[in-house]
Amino acid sequence: xxxxxxxSGGDFARAGNIASAVKKILRQLNIDHSVSKRIVIALYExxxxxxxxxYSGVIDVDIxxxxxxxxxxxxxPGIADIEKAMExxxxxxxPQVREMGFGAGMGLANMKKNSDSMxxxxxxxxxxxxHLVTYIKPNAx
Amino acid sequence: MVEKCFNSINQxxxxxxxxxxxxxKIIDGRVICCEDRLSTSVEYAFSSDxxxxxxTVEKENLLLITGLANLQTIRTxxxxxxxxxxxxxxxxxxxxxxxxxxxxxMILVESPHSVFHISGELYKAGIKSxx
Numbered sequence: 001x002x003x004x005x006x007x008s009g010g011d012f013a014r015a016g017n018i019a020s021a022v023k024k025i026l027r028q029l030n031i032d033h034s035v036s037k038r039i040v041i042a043l044y045e046x047x048x049x050x051x052x053x054x055y056s057g058v059i060d061v062d063i064x065x066x067x068x069x070x071x072x073x074x075x076x077p078g079i080a081d082i083e084k085a086m087e088x089x090x091x092x093x094x095p096q097v098r099e100m101g102f103g104a105g106m107g108l109a110n111m112k113k114n115s116d117s118m119x120x121x122x123x124x125x126x127x128x129x130x131h132l133v134t135y136i137k138p139n140a141x
Numbered sequence: 142m143v144e145k146c147f148n149s150i151n152q153x154x155x156x157x158x159x160x161x162x163x164x165x166k167i168i169d170g171r172v173i174c175c176e177d178r179l180s181t182s183v184e185y186a187f188s189s190d191x192x193x194x195x196x197t198v199e200k201e202n203l204l205l206i207t208g209l210a211n212l213q214t215i216r217t218x219x220x221x222x223x224x225x226x227x228x229x230x231x232x233x234x235x236x237x238x239x240x241x242x243x244x245x246x247m248i249l250v251e252s253p254h255s256v257f258h259i260s261g262e263l264y265k266a267g268i269k270s271x272x
Binding site for chain 2: 040099
């Protein structure tokens with residue numbers, strides 16, 4: 001099962017709509033609750049990152065019998081130092097993002113914690129791609 | 142409600158669970174959404190205005206106490222399987238927040254007290270902290 005959703009940068013009212021839709025699909029597919037929770041939390045953090053930092057983005061979700069792959073691609077300022085961005089507490093978020101309860105520099109680390117593999121690539125001035133894989137059955141990877 | 146249980150090495154453990162209805166009384170709370178679910182009981186609570194922090198909590202059926210009233214408070218709670226949110230200091234709960242909470246069977250309670258006061262009262266009553 002594959003689907004694609006678009007995200008608009010700055011649209012906080014809709015941030016989380018995709019993670020919410022995926023949560024409902026995973027419930028219908030009877031995916032183990034603890035696995036499904038990890039997936040939706042990583043996805044939600046990714047969605048919030050695009051809304052908070054980028055101009056626009058696309059999320060591709062691919063669910064098969066053994067794993068869920070999510071690719072979040074955005075057009076935006078990109079990340080100059082990915083290693084630094086992965087450090088807990090480091091953030092370039094605006095005051096508006098902080099007012100929404102985010103921007104504490106925990107998002108990328110939490111995405112990593114809630115996925116079995118995470119790859120980030122970024123071109124400063126162009127955008128960022130985050131690829132997440134989570135296995136539906138523990139130890140399947 | 143107090144439950145007595147025994148763990149694997151036969152030690153007695155006391156579990157205190159409170160219904161949202163009991164909790165609302167203690168904090169002078171006004172229930173805004175999902176009144177039909179007031180018999181839901183919780184054992185643990187977490188107080189935070191930082192949604193990123195809420196997303197790191199693994200415990201389920203949790204009570205969130207916060208001063209942050211926006212749509213992302215509800216969205217974060219949906220992702221984190223939080224069953225009830227208490228808003229301190231009479232923060233304004235918008236219509237969109239109520240709609241989203243209703244869709245997710247989430248109880249919303251407003252309290253005139255501060256997050257610190259609410260947390261203290263509930264801790265005193267036996268609700269446990271996560272960390």
